[in-house]
Amino acid sequence: MSQMSLRTQAAIGFLVLVAVAWLRHAPAATDAKIPAKVLHAPSPQPDRVILTWAGDPKTTQAVTWRTDVSVERATAEIATAEDGPLFRKKARQVVARTERFTSDLGDAHYHSVQFEGLQPSTKYVYRVGDGYNWSEWAHFTTASDKEEPLAFAYVGDAQNDIFEMWSRVIRSAYSDAPKLRFLIHAGDLINTADRDDQWGEWHRAAGWINMSVPSVPVPGNHEYGRQSNGERAVNRNWKPQFTLPANGVNGLEETNYYLDIQGVRVVTLNSNVRQKEQAEWLDKLLQNNPNKWTIVTHHHPIFSTAKGRDNPELRALWKPVYDKHRVDLVLTGHDHSYGRSNVVAGENRREGGTVYVVSVSGPKMYAVEPAEWMQRKAEDTQLYQIIRIDNDRLLYESRTARGELYDSFELRKRRNAANKLVNRIPRIPENKRMPIEPSGGR
Numbered sequence: 001m002s003q004m005s006l007r008t009q010a011a012i013g014f015l016v017l018v019a020v021a022w023l024r025h026a027p028a029a030t031d032a033k034i035p036a037k038v039l040h041a042p043s044p045q046p047d048r049v050i051l052t053w054a055g056d057p058k059t060t061q062a063v064t065w066r067t068d069v070s071v072e073r074a075t076a077e078i079a080t081a082e083d084g085p086l087f088r089k090k091a092r093q094v095v096a097r098t099e100r101f102t103s104d105l106g107d108a109h110y111h112s113v114q115f116e117g118l119q120p121s122t123k124y125v126y127r128v129g130d131g132y133n134w135s136e137w138a139h140f141t142t143a144s145d146k147e148e149p150l151a152f153a154y155v156g157d158a159q160n161d162i163f164e165m166w167s168r169v170i171r172s173a174y175s176d177a178p179k180l181r182f183l184i185h186a187g188d189l190i191n192t193a194d195r196d197d198q199w200g201e202w203h204r205a206a207g208w209i210n211m212s213v214p215s216v217p218v219p220g221n222h223e224y225g226r227q228s229n230g231e232r233a234v235n236r237n238w239k240p241q242f243t244l245p246a247n248g249v250n251g252l253e254e255t256n257y258y259l260d261i262q263g264v265r266v267v268t269l270n271s272n273v274r275q276k277e278q279a280e281w282l283d284k285l286l287q288n289n290p291n292k293w294t295i296v297t298h299h300h301p302i303f304s305t306a307k308g309r310d311n312p313e314l315r316a317l318w319k320p321v322y323d324k325h326r327v328d329l330v331l332t333g334h335d336h337s338y339g340r341s342n343v344v345a346g347e348n349r350r351e352g353g354t355v356y357v358v359s360v361s362g363p364k365m366y367a368v369e370p371a372e373w374m375q376r377k378a379e380d381t382q383l384y385q386i387i388r389i390d391n392d393r394l395l396y397e398s399r400t401a402r403g404e405l406y407d408s409f410e411l412r413k414r415r416n417a418a419n420k421l422v423n424r425i426p427r428i429p430e431n432k433r434m435p436i437e438p439s440g441g442r
């Protein structure tokens, strides 16, 4: 070992001291939250991939995804699904429509493709990408051209702590009923209209479920913000990231629309704006309805479950239309609790027969204001609903975040009469908010 001079030793000692001091004071990677701009940054690799419909569910399927702005030409590939890998050679390409989107976190490209000319009741396999960077291949199945049995899920507000607290709910729904035809989101998917990180959380929570089960979303008040001209408008993320029908009231494209699927008409209403026009549109739409079942979804409830949140104008405008056309189910959110009615009569006793539901899937919770119309109610409970329709019967199940059956009923169609509702409520007590014990007491 060679001898070091005193000066060299002192220099090394000094450097060691500096290094130790730096290591002690430098922030360790685990000390800080990753900035939203980094965590939710787009890349050339597709993310936020989501199936929706803009056309006929028998013969079309839309898919939308996100990349960074370096991807200028995006495509989707599709083939009929096969048991082995050879389908890849038979896949056809469809060039995407690409639009630039600037969020609070920066620029991205959103790409959308509508597959057309598909065969009904057929399983397809598809992927999206830019020719170099591709998503995984995923399946979807087109709707039948007959009134075959179907199942779908419906969830109320996800809204808060979405990745942390909503993931388990949406994943429970999928694992309970993986053959879901579609997923209804009854508004307030996120909390702050123009926060891209919240949309990033929403997409991450559902993950690849969104690649195989089409979503049917409707905007809530939290997806609505004021534009620079003072007018209220749907969140800027909404239209780039969801490819939805434009068959509703003019100006409410992709927020008020309808889909016909296997004998079920699914109608979404935008309860934030222009309620009277949508009542007139719905009345006309339901005058010519060849479907056996009609399901309506919107955000604000017709019958509220929480104190001080009644919507009398909305009820006065929309309920008579539901009564007149005997809408089967109205699925809503907004009140951060659960309440479900029996079949509700109309003013004219020969009409009516709709079941109204308020539900919540995220962690924000309000107290229930008990009312006579509620067949079943819940507080502080995260829920998802699975609804199965088979010819003249509809089976409704509401399950808790851990998959426990909480509420259930069956609807039976009757000729020229309101549906018959048979309660199948499980024999477990209602979930009620625990009273807060006074501190210092016994």
Ligand SMILES: [Fe+2]
Pocket (backbone or CB within 6 Å): 188, 220, 221, 222, 299, 333, 334, 335
């Ligand atoms: Fe809301």
